[in-house]
Amino acid sequence: METMQLTQEEVLQRIYNLILNPNTREWERYLLTTTKNALADQGNFKEQLAKLEAELRPLALRNNLTPDVTDFYQEITGNDPVVEEAVKEKHFVTDPAYQERAILAGGCFWCMVEPFENHPGIVSVLSGYTGGTIENPSYDQVSSGATGHVEAVEIIFDTRVVRYQELIDLYWQITDPTDDTGQFQDRGAQYRPIIFVTNDEQKRIAEKTKQAVIDSDRYSKPIVTEIRAAETFWPAENYHQEFYKKQPKRYKAIKRERQQFLTYQHLKGKLRVGLRRKKSF
Structure with a gap:
């Protein structure tokens, strides 16, 4: 697992910020705090980061991390967001x-x-x-x-x-x-x-x-x-x-469902107007 260009200090700073972030969920904060404490006890940096990534991965794959933790996860897995701040x-x-x-x-x-x-x-x-x-x-x-x-x-x-x-x-x-x-x-x-x-x-x-x-x-x-x-x-x-731009595959799937509904709704609308006009003649 790569950490992009992040140094150990930069990763630790991001972890500290996420722990303090009021929008971080409690179970996310628990995992981040555990990693922070392990690193403070001179734990192997790469091993601890790999362990954190593995624990976050199931939720990340289901898009169930809070947004800021998602950004952090993308950074430590080498998938830095395409669009920046x-x-x-x-x-x-x-x-x-x-x-x-x-x-x-x-x-x-x-x-x-x-x-x-x-x-x-x-x-x-x-x-x-x-x-x-x-x-x-x-x-x-x-x-x-x-x-x-x-x-x-x-x-x-x-x-x-x-x-x-x-x-x-x-x-x-x-x-x-x-x-x-x-x-x-x-x-x-x-x-x-x-x-x-x-x-x-x-x-x-x-x-x-x-x-x-x-x-x-x-x-x-x-x-x-x-x-x-x-x-x-x-x-x-x-x-x-x-x-x-960040999640093109997921976006296209959502967009497809939306467009299918709109196409059906607009078609019903045209038929409704057409029938109304026929009856008026």
Whole structure:
């Protein structure tokens, strides 16, 4: 097992930081503390690190480590994340005259990044949490459904290249506006669809397009997507940023399920509208 370019001191520093990290789970902290103590007692560095990797491996393979521990595991196994912390550092409005923010929640944020990030005029897309009751929430806290937050993406876009209207049109295409208890295979209030508007013009466009979706009669169920004023957007842990680049195979499998559902739903909508028109003649 390789440890990338990390020295023993660097590994120990990461272990110390994870032990102190309030988001580290107790059983993760126990394993990390055991390793730290063994190394403090002059235990063989490579042997202790290999033992830690082996104990973390079953949970890592099931994607059941907390995000920061996941990043550490990827480092010590030679699978350093493709996307670095710079994702968060570069995410800010640099030209207020021609750049604007859009905040959209439509299920798991893993699947909400790629469609927008690859759209012309997008400056940056960041995964995070918003709409809840506590500050700086962790993934575990939001996943519990007890904080009121939803997983969302904050999009910074160049208004000279792309209009907010285009982003909202895309949003309606890639979400299920009839489900307020989750989206697709993701269940829970933290996955409900919400458009968070940052100004009056965004609110006008969001409400107008929502009414257009209602009037289209493509859905047999009520349109439940909320439109709310933007609140503090808390960036998610680094592990979740640009997930589609870090975990392409897993992302493609999730995306495939989502697209299959949307294709079926959109087909039903077309048939519903077609039958309605036939009856009107």
